[in-house]
Amino acid sequence: MKTYLPPKSTLIVWQIRVTVLLALLVAVLYWFIADYFLVLFCVSLVLAVVFNLIYFPAFLRCYSISVNQNAIIIKSGVFIKHERILPFPRMIYAEKQQTLVAKAFSVSALVLRVARAATLTVELKDNDIAEIMKAVAKWQ
Amino acid sequence: MAVKLKITAHPIMIFYYLKPFWFVLIIPLIKAIVSAVIKAEVNNVLLNELFISVVLITYSVIKWKKLKINISSDFIEIYLGVVRRRYANIPINKISTIETTKSPLDYIFGTQKVKINTEAGKQGSADFWFKLNVGDVKKVTELYPEKVTPKTIKFSAVRVAVMAATSSSAFTGIVLVVPIINQAVRLLGTAVTDLLLDRINKIGQLFSKFMPPVVNTVTVVFLISYFIAFLISFFKSVNFKVVFAGKKTGVFSGLLVLRKVLFNTKSVNSVCIxxxxxxxxxxxYLLRVGIGGYGNRKGDRAVVVPSAKRDEVHELFSVLFPKFEPADNKIKPHKNTRWRFYYLPTLFLAVSVILYLVLSYSFPVFKGLISFGFIVTACVLAYYYSLAEYNTKHSCISVAPVIYANYTRWSATREMFCEHNRIGIIHITRWPVDKRKNTCNVRLTVRSEAAExxxxxxxxxxxxxxxxxxxYQI
Incomplete structure (x- = not known):
């Protein structure tokens, strides 16, 4: 059984996303309620710190994808632990998804499609994604 | 995994990517440009629209350029997207259907719409779709030659018309709904006119003057709509033929828009007569199959035999789906409990009679309309009784490696065949009376997108x- 962990660049990708999103939110809200800009800025700053420096590092530390001979096991969760088992026979196909930011850091997310459902993973190294996709393909 | 064929989409895809913006951006832009040329002045709005249009067109062109399909003997690889790049690697044996459609526009551009469906997609939409050159579509089909000589079964236009008429709501609408609406509104008009003539003479006269033309217009509108629906259904299904080639089955239909659905016989979840x-x-009777992943608005079903007599449809069924042969151990409703099929129609009949008597006594002016309503209800209940009779005679279930059930669903009668490993949920219901008689109602849900x-x-x-x-070794 081989276990894949998210690399450090995944954390940077998510930190960039959250920062950009919050900055955009502040900019849009400033347009409408300029009087409360300072409050908005402070709230966004707190949110950015909580997500970027506390939650995401903890989330990614708890995240792992294991591939054995018969299934893919995804473990996640900071407060509530989740374990998803996807047996290969039930799997239809795997799909790689990569945004522009993720591409810059050579990481990409994986969508594992099973009958009537799909599971999206966090970004892993491109090589790791290729290995998992190969494992899925090999089983078919 | 050696790639056998590399395909790029037809440039017409750019048009489809821009489709959501046609009416809000492109058409107003063309209008603004024409207006600017006539008035010989350029304003800021035009410049903004022009800028957004250029951005969108550039984005669509890049999106089209980035769409690539690689086909090998075992897999189909699809690359798509610009901002969010996607790469899917689909095993050929996991593809449930490949649907190709050729519209009049496709004839002009020499293209075909190809939809790829797997069991993982959303219900009602394909996993992937693209417009390809006709030549490329041919190459794709040539990649998978069937060793077995294909067997083609064609169905005449009359049979297709029977299917279009009887399996869509169009003909039912023309034959039943329109006359009922017409008669009901006419009777309502007569009753209201009588009622108003007694009270306010002027309004009553106006009502009696305008009501008949309104009734006629409504009837004509309904009639035309249903007729158009019938024609659409007919032209979609005309030229119907089914081709069987080993593990693959193809359903072809259409006159103006040619439609072809290729599916793997392994992907068939259930077969219904x-x-x-x-x-x-x-x-x-019609014979249809439920295919995992194949999706249109009506669920994952494809008609295989549009219209045939009972013996003929059973003969075709045993030839086409030999592995769905049911076992003999059928569980039928017990003789002592069969009367319970008549319980609900009798209850509805009693309620209808009481309602008819109460309403006609309370509203004598509307007696004509109420009597007509009662006659229609009685006809519906008579059909309901015939379904109850069908259930007493034919309903049964065989719980074996091939699950077989004969039952009625809404107004249709149905024989369904399904492999036992395709059943998702078994739901047994027992009412107090069931406990006394040691009986039950059972519902088996097929593990598919439509969850039939x-x-x-x-x-x-x-x-x-x-x-x-x-x-199930439970």
Whole structure:
């Protein structure tokens, strides 16, 4: 059984996303309620710190994808632990998804499609994604 | 995994990517440009629209350029997206259907729309779709030659018309709904006119003057709509033929828009022999299959035999789907409990009679309309009784490696065949009366996108649970 962990660049990708999103939110809200800009800025700053420096590092530390001979096991969760088992026979196909930011850091997310459902993973190294996709393909 | 064929989409895809913006951006832009040329002045709005249009067109062109399809002997690889790049690697044996459509526009551009469906996609939409050159579509099909000589079954236009008429709501609408609406509104008009003539003479006269033309217009509108619906259904299904080539089955149909659905026989979840109310009059049946992942608005079903007599449809079924041959151990409703099929129609009849008497006594002016309503209800209930009779005679279930059930669903009668490992949920319901008589109602849900279900009522509880226990080793 081989276990894949998210690399450090995944954390940077998510930190960039959250920062950009919050900055955009502040900019849009400033347009409408300029009087409360300072409050908005402070709230966004707190949110950015909580997500970027506390939650995401903890989330990614708890995240792992294991591939054995018969299934893919995804473990996640900071407060509530989740374990998803996807047996290969039930799997239809795997799909790689990569945004522009993720591409810059050579990481990409994986969508594992099973009958009537799909599971999206966090970004892993491109090589790791290729290995998992190969494992899925090999089983078919 | 050696790539056998690399395909790029046809440039017409750019048009489809821009489709959501046609009416809000492109057409107003063309209008603004024409207006600017006539007035010989350029304003800021035009410049903004022009800028957004250029951005969108550039984005669509890049999106089209980035769409690539690689086909090997075992896999189809698809690359798509600009901002969010996607790469899917689909094993050929996991593809449930490949649907190709050729519209009049496709004839002009030499293209075909190809939809790829797997069981993982959303219900009602394809996993992937693209417009390809006709030549490329041909190359794709040539990559997978069938060693078996294809067997083609064609169906005449008359049979297709029977299917279009009896399996869609169009003909039912023309034959039943329109005359009923017409008569009901006419009677309502007469009653209201009488009522108003007694009270306010002027309004009553106005009503009696305008009501008949309104009724006629409504009738004509309904008639035309249903007729158009019938024509659409007919032209979609005309030229119908089914081709069987080993593990693959193809359903071809259409006149103006040619449609072809190729599916793997392994992907078939269930096979149904169905008879709609109108088909009962014609003594015809249709054969359809439920395919995992194949999706249109009506669920994952494809008609294989549009219209045939009972013996013919059963003969075709055993030739086309030999592995769906059912076992003989059928559980039927017990003789002592069969009367319970008549319980609900009798209850509805009693309620209708009481309502008719109460309403006609309370509103004598509307007696004509109420009597007409009662006659229509009585006809519907008579059909309901005929379905109850069908259930007493034919309803049964066989819990075996091939699950077989004969039952009625809404107004149609149905025989369904399904492999036992395709069943997702078995739901047994017991009312207090069932406990006394040791019977139950069972509903089996097929594990598919449409989650089609089989319901058989008033059968022996012990017999059923024994069969389920031995089949599923529960």
């Amino acid at each position: 169905e008879q709609t109310p109108l088909m009962r009059f014609f003594a015809r 279900s089989i319901t058989v009522k008033h059968i022996s509880y012990n017999e059923l649970t024994d069969e389920i226990k031995s089949l």
